[in-house]
Amino acid sequence: MSIKIMSQLFEAQLGSASRKMLAVRLADFADDKGKGIWPTVARLSRETELSERQVQRILSEFVDEGLLVVRSKGGGKHGAGTRYDFDMAAIARLEASKEEPEQTPEKAADDGCHGVTRDTESPVTSEIATGDSVSPQGCHHVTQTVIEPPLEPSIGREGAREAVSEESQTETPQSIERSFRRWMPTWPTFVGDSVDAARAAWGALTAEERSAAEARTGDYLEAAKAGGRKTICSMAVYLREKRWEKLPAKAATPQGPTFAAPFGKLWMATRFADLFRKPYGQGLELNPFERRLADKVLKLIEVGGEPPADLTNMERQMLADGDPVRYLMRDKVLRLGWPMVNQMQERARDGKGYACPPELMPFAEAFQQVKRDGELFAAWRSEHGRRGWPFLQEGRLPDWIWFPPLPDGVDDMFEGLVRSALDHFHTQISDHLAARSRGNDDAA
Incomplete structure (x- = not known):
């Protein structure tokens, strides 16, 4: 156990x-140099009360961010877990949290109903739970947003509330x-x-x-690629020189975007519209x-016979798939192919x-609501897999989550109904997709 690393992570x-x-x-398993982290995903899930999928996702994020370094892949003999080391330099770069100054009553009144989050939404009653809390007191005591889709949600009302929430947030170093x-x-x-x-x-x-730099990153990268550039400038150069400002202005639209609540009608429609595009994320090659x-x-496939016992789980899956290049590409497309969908999910x-x-x-x-973990929900999951979508x-x-409506009067299995529903929605928004393919991102 490394008390020093745990202390750094607590403050980060x-x-x-x-x-x-x-x-x-993880720090509980590491030595003072951050080495020797070995627990399995199942154990981490059990001890942190996170789902195994959450654990896998966060571990992958830590590796991508450079916080963790993979020393050996798990899945070999006796179900051993992947071995990691902390990158001590990455831990040192983590920005320590800064305590907020104590609030005076006058200051608290200026900042809304509480000074730390500066959330100015009004308290709510137990009959109309629209606040930023799971308690009847609204945004007091808790900051976890309740996502309870009503039977007939008002997208305009949800969008206005979300927009107010976004605009009222005060930026902090964190x-x-x-x-x-x-x-x-x-x-x-x-x-x-x-x-x-x-x-x-x-x-x-x-x-x-910052908002403009983030929103137009994809535009800049596409423009650089279209211009024949073989190399891309560094992140710092893009930001310091504000290169997104050199791009052509986006075409104006009579109405701006609407903030839609996660998993609601407009949110899900936007998600499907992006998935209908061909994979466009960076780093898909x-x-x-990965080539090695x-x-x-x-x-191993050419040699045939019994595979070695020390293969990782990924190597075994590629071996079973029979085409390791296709397997790795499919995995990258699922993770990186639709950056906007990933950003929507991250915010959600x-x-x-x-x-x-x-x-x-x-x-x-x-759109119609579908019960999570039900048979129809499983059919939507299966159709995503068939189309190669995350x-x-x-x-x-x-x-309850909103999906395109199933066709009426059709006697078919859920899989066929879901496929027909998606094809019909794709046809309905064909003009929107065509405008987007021409570069009108305000239509996206």
């Missing part, structure tokens, strides 16, 4: 309570750091880039500039490590809505 801003809980539990960490992996060179220089450039921007891994499995984990195109609302109005991530899914 890791983005969520789940991430901090898992990081501290929120700026979280937004930087959210944006950083979208840059193709972030793994080998200077994170410190990029973080400093990010912090020097205004809130509006295989990197040198695929070559290793290809050689924090109970935040997403800016959605209002022109999709007429088609989304017909499904809704586990964690904070509400009991």
Whole structure:
């Protein structure tokens, strides 16, 4: 157990309570140099009370962010867990949390109903639970947003409430750091880039500039690629020179985006509209490590016979698939193919809505609620898999989620009905998708 590392992680801003809980539990296994972390996913899930999928997702995030280094893959003999080491330099870079100054009554009144979160939403009654809390007192005591879709939700009302919530938030060093960490992996060179220089450039921007830099990252990368550039500038250069401002202005629309609540009608319609696009994320090609891994499995396939006992779970799955390149590409597309969907899901984990195109609302109005974990919900999951799409991530899914309506008067299995519903919705929004493919991102 490393008390020093645990203390550093307790003071660090890791983005969520789940991430901090898992990081501290990992530190319990590490020595003073951050080495020797070995517990299985099942054990971490049991001891942190997180789902195994949550544990796997957070571990993957820690590896991607450089906080953890994989020393050996698990899944070999006796079901051993993957062995990790902490990157001590990465831990040292974590920004320590800063205590908020004690609030005076006058200051608290200026900041809303409580000074720490500066949430100015009014308390609610138990009959109309619209506050930022699971308690009848509304936003007091708790800051976890309730996502309880009503039978007939008002998208306009939800959008207005979300917009007020977004605009009323006061930026803090912690929120700026979280937004930087959210944006950083979208840059193709972030793994080998200077994170410190990029973080400093990010912090020097205004809130509006950070928002614009994040929103137009994809536009800049596409423009650079279309211009024949073989290399992309560093994150810091993009931010310092505000290169997104050199891009052509987006076409104006008569109506701006609407903030839609997670898993509601407009939110789900926007999600499907993005999934209808071909995968467009960065880094979808295989990197040198993945190519070597695929070559290793290809050689095993050519040799045939009983595979070695020390293969990792991923290697065994590639071997069973019979085409390691296709397997790795499919995995990358699921994880990276639709950055906007990933961003929507990331915000949904924090109970935040997403800016959605209002022109999709007429088609989304017909959406129907589906019970989570029911047979129809399983059919929607299966159809996502058939199309190679990522499904809704586990964690904070509400009991009821909106999906395109199933066709009436058709006697068929759920799988066929779901497929028909998606094809019909795709046809309905064809004009919207065509406008988006021409580069009108305000229609997206």
